[in-house]
Amino acid sequence: MSENEVVKKDNALEKFFNKKLSGKKKCYINRELSWLKFNKRVLEEADDKENPLCERLTFLSIFQTNLDEFFMVRMGSLHDMTLLKKEIKENKTKMTPSEQFSACLSDIRDTLPVKEKIYYSLMQECSEQGVSLLHFEQLTANEKKYFKQYFAMEVEPLLSTIVVGRKQPFPFCNNKELYVVAELRKKSDKAKIGIIPCSFNLMERLIKVPNRDGAYILGEELILNFASKVFKKYEVRSKSIIRVTRNADIDADSIDDEELDYREHMAEVIRQRRKLCPIRLESTNTLSAIMTKWLCQQLDLPTEQIFVSSVPSDLSFVFKIQDMLRNKTELFYKRRVPQTPLDFIGVKRVAKEIEKKDCLISLPYESINPFLNLLRQSAVDPQVVSIKMTLYRLAKNSKVVEALVEAAENGKQVDVLVELKARFDEENNIGWSRRLEDAGCHVIYGIDHLKVHSKLCLITRKSKKGIEYITQIGTGNYNEKTARLYTDLQIITSNSEIGMEANQVFSALSFGEVVEETNHLMVAPKCLQNKVLALIDDEIEKARTGREAYIGLKLNSLTDKKIIDKLIEASNAGVKIDMVIRGICCLQSGIPGYTDNIRIISIVGRFLEHSRIYIFGKGEEEKMFISSADFMTRNTLRRVEVAAPIYDEKIKHRLNHFFNTMLIDNCKARVQCANGEYEKVVNEFPKTNSQELFYEEAYNNVESIKEEKENRNQEVSL
Known part of the structure; x- marks a missing residue:
């Protein structure tokens, strides 16, 4: 081959490689923008007429609180990186922090009109049901007169007003609290700014309109309307209700004070979080040029x-509206009560049943009570000689x-790892750690620079047979409240090998270390990601040798680039991949030549989909796990997580049933399209709402067992 031919060949290979690389880039979605798509799916539920009215109010409120947290955490982090000029490109889409921040602001701004339309539609429906939220200008002359007197007698005495000036500096605006701001003038003086905090600890947020059944006005709107009565010596030129969202993304490891014990250290983290910089300003009216400039200077915000919206920025009042409509059952979901788990129907001694076989609890369809009974x-x-447990989020x-x-x-020897770095639950967990210590429990607080996110409980018994273990591994927190609201799974087993490995996890944690090697459990950060990659490789090898290859994943989020790239490789090799991913998904399906064999759906329904299931292979070669870990780098490499293998064939069958039913859901499932958008699933199956179906099955399981017992009793009596 001549030199020219070699050069031509090298150039062709380079072009081919660049083309392939460019194509692969299309397989990645930015994490933050993917999350915003998820929150839009929540907003869609607020607009879905198939949902009862009061439940749609809940979805609207969830959309808002989700967005608040997104600004506090994700946007706060991007803001900090931009401010510090840490223009580190995101590893998948190669966007810089400033590019991501700007793209998110634009996306959020585009969504506001949709939110406004849905809000006013819902308020109109509430009015038709007998609860009306009025603006001040909608009141009659007599009603306005009443509220003028009501304001003077009941509201104004409780207000703390501020006129910012040389002797009165700009006050600290608390995170997510409401304030009325006004541009004030006094003859020839320069414009001043007046601020009125709206504290609803002291007064009602929803104030009843007299002699009009079911009519209310918001407390902050009342204060806004009578701002001129508060600032009597000034002319009020313009006014608005504002709300500041502050950055809450503080690094618990960044505070370096050797004099503080770890619990006090976390209390200091909480104190510092409350004072972090503003990241968003919401206003119900367009601010005047003077007020805009002044507020931006004071809050150091561009x-x-x-964000200007006529919709109230704090939607928590919708739950009071729900309470007013509580007697109209058709406006709410059908009442559902968690049933006795299939494996524990008629069981009194929980440990005895677990000695016979592995047992599964499927929340919220089945009750958490058998596990609580096991602990009691x-x-x-x-x-029982000891109980060891990891605690991340707990009920009140x-x-x-x-x-x-x-x-x-x-x-009993009780060893409890309480994760004090569970975001927004730090204060709660500090209190629980004190309570546990006071009772004589041995409490540890995790590992430096790693969160312990695993849901692991180990009960050690000493009998005539020797040392025995009962191990519980779950996908969700030990929280009785969320156990009724989140879909989660718990496996409880007396398998001695799993028990010994769980004991190794607790032993490592007690020394501030992590598990280096396992045979049964997958334990992050050292032996979860690598084991998942190896399992995907096994399916790739099957596909390349002409055998049936399959991967099924149910996750909250998928962001880990190593795993994403391996899934792309698997798709290329012919492995069929089904994924049910509720929230963030940085992998784009349906890209020709890359992700043709990948199907991704998201289910947003009555219950928050929270369980994680990993399935590798089919039939006799199938390997299945449940886990506390999403496929996010923070979970696979920066947290202690545990995935449990499923060895019991009946439990495998049940989990396959759950997974396959979700794949045909055509009521609450949305499928990811090749353009990155999500559309409602349309298929040939009968109307299938997987969550409602699972609840029906839980009820039917209990009824069928009761019928069996009755039939047996009748046979005995005969």
């Missing part, structure tokens, strides 16, 4: 971070903690 019974069981009045306290008071 104008592009101001273990607390008084003379054969935690029955789990009560059981652990009882066990410790009964002389």
